[in-house]
Amino acid sequence: MKSLAEIKTEVDRRAALIGAAGRHSLPTYGRTEDGARPHIEVDSRGYHFVVVERGQEQERFTTCEVDELLFRIFQGVTHELAFAYERAHRVETQDCRRLAFQRQIELLSKLSPRWSQLQVQEQERILREHPFDEIAAIRAMLTKELREAGHSAERAWQMACERYPLPVTT
Numbered sequence: 105m106k107s108l109a110e111i112k113t114e115v116d117r118r119a120a121l122i123g124a125a126g127r128h129s130l131p132t133y134g135r136t137e138d139g140a141r142p143h144i145e146v147d148s149r150g151y152h153f154v155v156v157e158r159g160q161e162q163e164r165f166t167t168c169e170v171d172e173l174l175f176r177i178f179q180g181v182t183h184e185l186a187f188a189y190e191r192a193h194r195v196e197t198q199d200c201r202r203l204a205f206q207r208q209i210e211l212l213s214k215l216s217p218r219w220s221q222l223q224v225q226e227q228e229r230i231l232r233e234h235p236f237d238e239i240a241a242i243r244a245m246l247t248k249e250l251r252e253a254g255h256s257a258e259r260a261w262q263m264a265c266e267r268y269p270l271p272v273t274t
Contacts, residue, residue: 106170108133108146114170115177122178122185122211129184131177142180144173153177175219182211182223199236235271243268 106114112133119125131142136156142163145152151173155163165176186208190200205227213220237243243264250260 105146105150108144111144111146111151111170111173114174118174118178118215119181122182122214124181124185127181127184129181142177144177171216171218175216175222178212178215178219179223179226182208182215185211196241197238199238199240201230202236233273235273237271239268243270 115130116125119127119130124130128141131144131153133144136143136154138156138159140155140157140162142153142155145154150166150168151170153163153165153173153176154161165173167173167176183204186204187200189207190204193203194200195203209220209223209227212223246264246267247257247260250263251257255263
């Protein structure tokens with residue numbers, strides 16, 4: 105079993121490969137900083153990826169495989185980087201996830217082909233439940249205009265969806 109120091113060394117090495125060194129989404133080791141920043145623990149049961157916010161544990165992922173732990177860490181880190189990239193390169197007429205998902209796969213593939221394949225599968229699952237919506241920004245703008253014109257929030261949304269229907273899930 106790897107020590108916290110060995111895990112930190114490996115995380116730092118991989119973070120440097122994708123320009124993530126020093127990012128807040130990288131974990132701390134052995135203790136929480138709270139504020140939803142993940143931290144890593146190691147004990148006889150395995151490796152633990154833990155998220156604590158306002159003193160309450162929000163998430164705990166436990167594994168005996170260091171590769172699974174590293175994937176979980178970099179799944180979050182690359183998500184943050186990918187959406188920052190999308191914000192800097194936004195295409196208003198395109199679902200923001202289209203560019204962000206692609207960027208996340210690019211980043212993960214620099215770290216591990218297996219991780220990028222796992223993330224492709226996760227993104228496919230997400231898109232089956234929540235398909236790309238290329239006109240979300242247009243619908244949101246119309247909703248805002250209708251609210252400013254005096255319609256209730258619910259009615260404005262309904263009218264915008266009548267004009268620009270939501271995507272159909274499969």
